[in-house]
Amino acid sequence: MNKKIASVPNEEVSFSSDFVACRPGDGGCDELDERLSHSWLRVGIAAVFAGQGMALSLALSMTPPEFGTGAYWILHGGLAFSALAVMLFLGGPLFRATFAMARERRLSIEGLFCLSLLGAFFGSLAGSLTGSGSVYYEVVSIVVAIYTVGRMLGERSQARALTERDRLRERFDQAEVRRDSKWEWVGLEAISPGDRVRVGPGTAFAVDGQVLSGEGYVRETAMTGEPLPVVRRVGDWVKAGTWSMDGDFEVAVSASTGARELDVILQKVGSFGGRPSEMQALANRLIAWFLPVVAGTSGLTALYWALAAGWVDAVLNSMAVLLVACPCALGLATPVAVWQSLFRLAKLGLVSRDGALVDALAETQHIFFDKTGTLSEGVFRVTEFWLDPHWRERRQELCDTIYGVEARLEHPVARSLVAYLEENCPDGGAACEGLRLVPGKGVAANTSIGRIQIGECDLCPEIDPMAAQLQLRETSGKRVYVFLEGRLVALAVLQERLREGISGLLRELNELGVEVSVLTGDSNPEISLPENVTLKAGCSAEEKEQVVRAAVQAGARPLVVGDGINDVSAMSAAVASISMRSGAPLAQSAAAAVVTDDRIACLPGAILLSRSTRQRLRGNLYYA
The missing domain is CATH 3.40.50.1000 (HAD superfamily/HAD-like)
Structure with missing residues (x-):
């Protein structure tokens, strides 16, 4: 197997949200998208039936037909069918959740929604069959829709988080390991602590371990928050999920599969949403006594009217209790108000x-x-640019040369220098030859004005930069040194921008x-x-x-x-x-x-x- 884990050391590329992958064995992204599409298709079909029911309900209210006529049964039959269709397409999860609630002997919001739905449907059905009382079939559609859409949004968010977790894990599931005097790509399950792993320039570290050989810049922003690449050399520790910018490393693996720091972080993803909010806790406490009171009142109402006036009035009045009591602030007004707030939050950004x-x-x-x-912003800007007095008259020439070298690199420091110099280099900078990365130190190249080196101070350890540093106004920030033919000619100070x-x-x-x-x-x-x-x-x-x-x-x-x-x-x-x-x-x-x-x-x-x-x-x- 010959697979490169990440060819570009840049989180914005490596973690692009345009790339979607799913965990092997889970059916893939096509199956996930198909499930989500089918769910929304059911919502769409149910919305059609709900709209039809509301239209029939409006017609029934404006010109109610006489009981027993053909028009009466067509309108009431259409309303009942619409409500049943909505329950068929969308009500399954609600009924299953309510059944689970009853089996576990606990009370929840699902029970409240279910009482609302049953009260509206059976109360309306009794009214349709007897010709007395009002019908509220459209309430069934409203109750089921509010519950279902809210549930689907939550499941969609959770599914997306788990998909991103599995996608990220797959980005670091292989490494190049030394086996029998040769290097080969293997899966993490075949790697054990103590194995030697090779990581080249522009490649991701897939293991946690200690550097045995090599030196270079490692970009650790995603894992540690370090804004700029850091130098890693023999004896230093590296983590899975980071990138080698310019160095060739050999790493001794220190953690087995599942024990990497990256794995520990990914395991946290499934634990979101475990703590109820204050309002959720309050609603749960209210439901604990409100639901039994409503159900008990409905039962007593049915018993009273059955003895006083017969089963028809008993059903109508008991269902009316459920209908009036349950679609209240707990079941309907609260979700609607929360959705409205989410819409207003979106307008804020x-x-x-x-x-x-x-x-x-x-x-x-x-x-x-x-x-x-x-x-x-995660990027640095040049806040001060010192120039050797001997080069002030040739400033443009030197800036063109620096720009020509740095514009060919993807290092964050190079991008910051290019952003600072590009206004003064309309022609794209001067040409350079023999561009060479110096791992962990910077870059060197041959130019028309001589051999130039840009990066850390120890590119030219024989040069003491103290005299130049004393002339800087900025006392903090990242220093970038420019040497020309072994002489310090420029010094840039980079600082993080809020x-x-x-x-x-x-x-x-x-x-x-x-x-x-x-x-x-x-x-x-x-x-x-x-x-x-x-x-x-x-x-x-x-x-x-x-x-x-x-x-x-x-x-x-x-x-x-x-x-x-x-x-x-x-x-x-x-x-x-x-x-x-x-x-x-x-x-x-x-x-x-x-x-x-x-x-x-x-x-x-x-x-x-x-x-x-x-x-x-x-x-x-x-x-x-």
């Missing part, structure tokens, strides 16, 4: 299919942000009484934050999760906002989570919401909206 997000936003007292790619409006966002959250913390895997974050914002640097995925779980135990109802694979564990521990649109597809699928266009400044408005919605819903629930 926060897209979600999970109604629990409204509760989470309203209840949260502590928000944890990732840094790289969340508060920051998203627009972050200062205002943090201030508004503080005014709303929400505590803010930043958890980053970056071991040396160089960003400026307000004093009331806690910054914890160098966090692993496990450490982020532990911090969030501690906040949960303290009752802070924490919310996590992130974008990387290393944020998924913390997301699983929080009450709810939000992903950036530019984040890894796994994070997007696992989160309760996605920030469109990465407009993270919408959070304060979303919290205010959710608090208002919760206040109204709480009043409706108590009133009901």
Whole structure:
């Protein structure tokens, strides 16, 4: 087998949401899409029958035919058939859930919906057969539709998260292992701790282990949050899910299949949604006594009217109790209000299919942000460019040369330099020859002005850059050195750029009484934050999760906002989570919401909206 795991060391390419894969044995993506298509097809067919029933109901209300006539039976028969069709196409999951509830001797929202449906249908059927009382067949369609659509949206989100999890696992399921004095590609199940794995430039690490030989840049942003590639050499540890940018490595495997840090993170994906929100808990408590009271009242009503006036009045009045009592704030008004809030959140820039997000936003007292790619844009900009005084008159020539070299690279530092220089290099920079990557240090090339080297200071260890550094205004940031024929001629300072409006966002959250913390895997974050914002640097995925779980135990109802694979564990521990649109597809699928266009400044408005919605819903629930 000769398979390359990832040919481009770039998370945006390697984790593209346009690529979809499914786990072997699960039937593939075609089967998943077919199941989802069939579900929505059933909803569409049911909607046709529901629309027909509502049209017939309107006709019945405007010009009611005389009981027993042909028109009467056609209209009432059509209404009853429409209601039965909706129950046939969509009611199966509701009835199965209600049966499971009864078998387990517990009370749930499914029982409430089922009582609503049965009360509406059988009460209407009794009215149709006897010619007395009103009919409410259309309520059947409404009740079933609300339950089914909400359930399907939740299942769709969960299915997408699991699909992304399996797709990501498959991206790192093989490695090139030394077997009998030769290298061959094998599956992870054939790899054991102690085996030697080879990883070349532009290839992903599929194992956790220690570097035995080789040196080079490794991009770890998705797994650790480090914004720039880091140098890994002999003795250093590397993780599955990271990329070799320019080095050839041999790695001694330290973890067996299923025990990689990546596997531990992926296992968290199936645990989302395990904690009920405050409103869900309140609704469950109300249902615990409300449902038996309604059912008991309906039974007593049937008994009374059976003795007082006969079975017809008994059925009509008992079903009327179910019809009037059950489609209330618990069963109908609450889902509709939550969907309306989700629509308004989407207009603010926060897209979600999970109604629990409204509760989470309203209840949260502590928000944890990732840094790289969340508060920051995940890219660096040149904030200062020092030039040797001897080259100031030839600045354009030197800049053209630097641009010509860096434009041929995909390294994040190269892209930052190109973005800074491109306005001054309309012709695409000067030509270069013999371009050579120096693993873990930078790049070298032959140009018309001489041999140029761009990258780390130790490209020319004999040169002391201190004199140039003392002339810089910036005291922090990533330094990029430019040597020409062994002489330092330029020095660029790169700094991480925060998203627009972050200062205002943090201030508004503080005014709303929400505590803010930043958890980053970056071991040396160089960003400026307000004093009331806690910054914890160098966090692993496990450490982020532990911090969030501690906040949960303290009752802070924490919310996590992130974008990387290393944020998924913390997301699983929080009450709810939000992903950036530019984040890894796994994070997007696992989160309760996605920030469109990465407009993270919408959070304060979303919290205010959710608090208002919760206040109204709480009043409706108590009133009901």
